[in-house]
Amino acid sequence: MQPRFPPAARAALALVLAAPALAAQVDLGASQHGAASMKDQLAALAKLALPADGLVAPRGIDARVWTASIVPGQEPTAARVALGRALYFDPRLSKDGTVACATCHDVTRGFTDNRPVSEGIGGKLGRRNAPTTLNAALLTEQFWDGRATTVEHQAGMPILNPIEMGAQTEDEVVQRIAGAPEYRDGFQQAYGRAPNYADLRAAIGAFERTLIFLDAPFDRFLAGDPTALGTAERRGRELFDGKARCASCHPLNGASPLGTDNAYHNIGVAARDKDFEGLARSAQAALQQDDSEHALDQLALATDMSELGRFVVTKNRADIGAFKTEQLRNVGISAPYMHDGSLQTLWDVVDHYNKGGEDNAFLDGGIEALALTDAEVDDLVAFLFALTDVRLAEPNQRAQAKQKEQAAKTRPIKDPALAERRVLGFERRVLGTK
Amino acid sequence: MKSRQKSRKKSGIHRSVETRYEASREELLRSLMNLDRRAFLRASGAAAAAALTHGVAHAHTFQPVTVAGAKEVQPFRFAYISDSHLYERKLNDRFIRSLLRAVDDVNALDPQPDFVLYGGDLAQLGQPAELDLGAQILKELKAPVRMMVGEHDWYLDLGEKWRALFGKDVYSFDHKGIHFVVLNSVVEEDFWSARKLSPMERMKTVAGLDNRSQSNFQVGGPQREWLEKDLQGLSNDVPLIVFSHSPLYHLYQGWNFWTIDAPEVQRILARFQRVTVIHGHTHQLLTNRIGNIHFHGMLSTAWPWPYAPQGLPELTVQMNRPNPFNPQDGCGDGEVRVYADGLVDKVYGLWNRSPVTVSREYMSSNGLLQRPPASNASTY
Numbered sequence: 001m002q003p004r005f006p007p008a009a010r011a012a013l014a015l016v017l018a019a020p021a022l023a024a025q026v027d028l029g030a031s032q033h034g035a036a037s038m039k040d041q042l043a044a045l046a047k048l049a050l051p052a053d054g055l056v057a058p059r060g061i062d063a064r065v066w067t068a069s070i071v072p073g074q075e076p077t078a079a080r081v082a083l084g085r086a087l088y089f090d091p092r093l094s095k096d097g098t099v100a101c102a103t104c105h106d107v108t109r110g111f112t113d114n115r116p117v118s119e120g121i122g123g124k125l126g127r128r129n130a131p132t133t134l135n136a137a138l139l140t141e142q143f144w145d146g147r148a149t150t151v152e153h154q155a156g157m158p159i160l161n162p163i164e165m166g167a168q169t170e171d172e173v174v175q176r177i178a179g180a181p182e183y184r185d186g187f188q189q190a191y192g193r194a195p196n197y198a199d200l201r202a203a204i205g206a207f208e209r210t211l212i213f214l215d216a217p218f219d220r221f222l223a224g225d226p227t228a229l230g231t232a233e234r235r236g237r238e239l240f241d242g243k244a245r246c247a248s249c250h251p252l253n254g255a256s257p258l259g260t261d262n263a264y265h266n267i268g269v270a271a272r273d274k275d276f277e278g279l280a281r282s283a284q285a286a287l288q289q290d291d292s293e294h295a296l297d298q299l300a301l302a303t304d305m306s307e308l309g310r311f312v313v314t315k316n317r318a319d320i321g322a323f324k325t326e327q328l329r330n331v332g333i334s335a336p337y338m339h340d341g342s343l344q345t346l347w348d349v350v351d352h353y354n355k356g357g358e359d360n361a362f363l364d365g366g367i368e369a370l371a372l373t374d375a376e377v378d379d380l381v382a383f384l385f386a387l388t389d390v391r392l393a394e395p396n397q398r399a400q401a402k403q404k405e406q407a408a409k410t411r412p413i414k415d416p417a418l419a420e421r422r423v424l425g426f427e428r429r430v431l432g433t434k
Numbered sequence: 435m436k437s438r439q440k441s442r443k444k445s446g447i448h449r450s451v452e453t454r455y456e457a458s459r460e461e462l463l464r465s466l467m468n469l470d471r472r473a474f475l476r477a478s479g480a481a482a483a484a485a486l487t488h489g490v491a492h493a494h495t496f497q498p499v500t501v502a503g504a505k506e507v508q509p510f511r512f513a514y515i516s517d518s519h520l521y522e523r524k525l526n527d528r529f530i531r532s533l534l535r536a537v538d539d540v541n542a543l544d545p546q547p548d549f550v551l552y553g554g555d556l557a558q559l560g561q562p563a564e565l566d567l568g569a570q571i572l573k574e575l576k577a578p579v580r581m582m583v584g585e586h587d588w589y590l591d592l593g594e595k596w597r598a599l600f601g602k603d604v605y606s607f608d609h610k611g612i613h614f615v616v617l618n619s620v621v622e623e624d625f626w627s628a629r630k631l632s633p634m635e636r637m638k639t640v641a642g643l644d645n646r647s648q649s650n651f652q653v654g655g656p657q658r659e660w661l662e663k664d665l666q667g668l669s670n671d672v673p674l675i676v677f678s679h680s681p682l683y684h685l686y687q688g689w690n691f692w693t694i695d696a697p698e699v700q701r702i703l704a705r706f707q708r709v710t711v712i713h714g715h716t717h718q719l720l721t722n723r724i725g726n727i728h729f730h731g732m733l734s735t736a737w738p739w740p741y742a743p744q745g746l747p748e749l750t751v752q753m754n755r756p757n758p759f760n761p762q763d764g765c766g767d768g769e770v771r772v773y774a775d776g777l778v779d780k781v782y783g784l785w786n787r788s789p790v791t792v793s794r795e796y797m798s799s800n801g802l803l804q805r806p807p808a809s810n811a812s813t814y
Contacts, residue, residue, distance in 0.1 A: 248759035248760075249759065277542055281544075316789075317539070317542075317783075318784070318785050361534070361535060362535075363531070363535075364762070365762025365785065365786070366759055366760045366761060421527070424523070424527045424530075424531075426527070426530065427523075
């Protein structure tokens, strides 16, 4: 991707250079809620050589698909991207000035936070694992339950969620930043008007449209470089498309570069200790009172009903406990895994699928025991680590070594009896046998 | 919950013939009390013969009599589960899991349905172990079960095991103003004796698609006679709901989406103003109307069939091709909502998609009103 500097980019550059002005009010060197400091994150970001705007289709994405994915009127121009970048790292968007988008979508942690669930203002914990913002712009729907469609829409919601960034109203957020000269100019340059909430969230979305990371060893292998994947990784790829049946829900090819079917499945992660029926009844009652976007957002993050997943959006019984198929891109650096961050390593993830998920009444029909051997599990995991963009190769290698070490110590999900169907999941659940 | 389970045990979910008889007699007595005098007089004359076939004769009523005129229908709903095709656990556990899912679905209905229709093909190859397994799972249902037989249950031992577990394969009952008839539409003429087929060979012949060496599904002469007698005393305005495993019309012979004497059965039903036929066997969204008879297919819990190659009845709202990656897509269970006018809305509770309701307005208007929205699922 060639860096381009259209006239509008001048203001953008000015905005980035205005960081010291921001620092006058916010300590960019401080580390809050366990995230890397904004200063360190910005330094890491600079090394990733992102494009200045999101107008041109990134490598690996068809130009027509890319254009179609952009909301008309919200084209990610350089000025908007620059504005969004500043907002992404600005903790002033939060009620107590400690949480930015980058707190939970940390540049140095694969644009997530490497925690099971995220920490918001005042140390409050949510219920779900922060998905990476990398490639999020290409997903059909956002959040684990798809309660927002575009990144431009999504970006406005955590700011207002009481346990994430905690702002009470949109106006309050706008007022907090409107006084800063860099934003006055930034909004003017980007949207031709004064700061407002709709443009604020759209600008953050515009920035996210530059976070496309689809250049992995796997892609280079597909492009014709036979050395890009090692033998274990190649065996893993065979399993991925074959015996392990990953591709059923994680289609990963030229037409589907992210490795997600953009659908919702109950794979039983949440089923271990949840009464789905009871929760569904509570949710239906709660949504009858108020099914606004805000109510949904709180329900998803602050209550046990979070475990209902897609159901709270569709109220369709078939969606109980169903969560979005997460993309597999850069999966090596986004541990821990699943919607609740309950699995520590990719070995655990494969162990989960290998035993046929956690049986429950709503388990997706495609989830069945796979009878993968230990060696096959290792190969599959090796392949998954080959899906990380080469720009993130170094953290990917570190994560792989760390997970390998951890998996050697403990594999809490592994269950060969279930994997080989010596025992069936429903027998344990329904018939109460061992 | 406890008391419900207790009462279930007492009445038995697979009601015996005696229990059904008692229930229908109670219904009769109650309905007699509701009759105004004119309706009573109109009813009693035509009813005498019907009462005989119904087997109802009360010592303390002055004449053997049964209700013939239409009673007021109290709206209610019943659920359905169908075509589970269970194998033994060691051969296949997917279909077992699917049936369990259906049972969970139905048990979660609040309020509970009045009863659950099981639409036939509980077993895959008629094995006693398969039927036992199915009976064991169906016992988990909170609501009473009305059983219907399918060819996969029948052709190993010609229904011996099935009848031992569930009772009669052909029967009728009245419920809240509706007359229900359960048929065995998978009767075949003897194609096995002359060829000296073993029971298992016979079973597999019938279970196969496009197997022309078998006979045809039929209700058959004796059963049609029984049906005529069963309906004899009923006036034309009594709403009927008929359960049959195969569709009671001619759709596609190669797959037995076909009951060969269906025209004769339709002729028997034709005089009634409101007739609904609920059938299994086809494993798909399937809707048809012939005269006053509304036909609705049931979903399978095991697998969806593709549509037969020669086309579809006009009223059928097509189901998209199921997702090949999800074995439960296109499968499900559902419910039938009976209204005061004696007609029904048929709900297809698809597991992987939004439910589809085929309303009685849609049926009555020949598809002009309330057409169910097309599926929003992607096509594969």
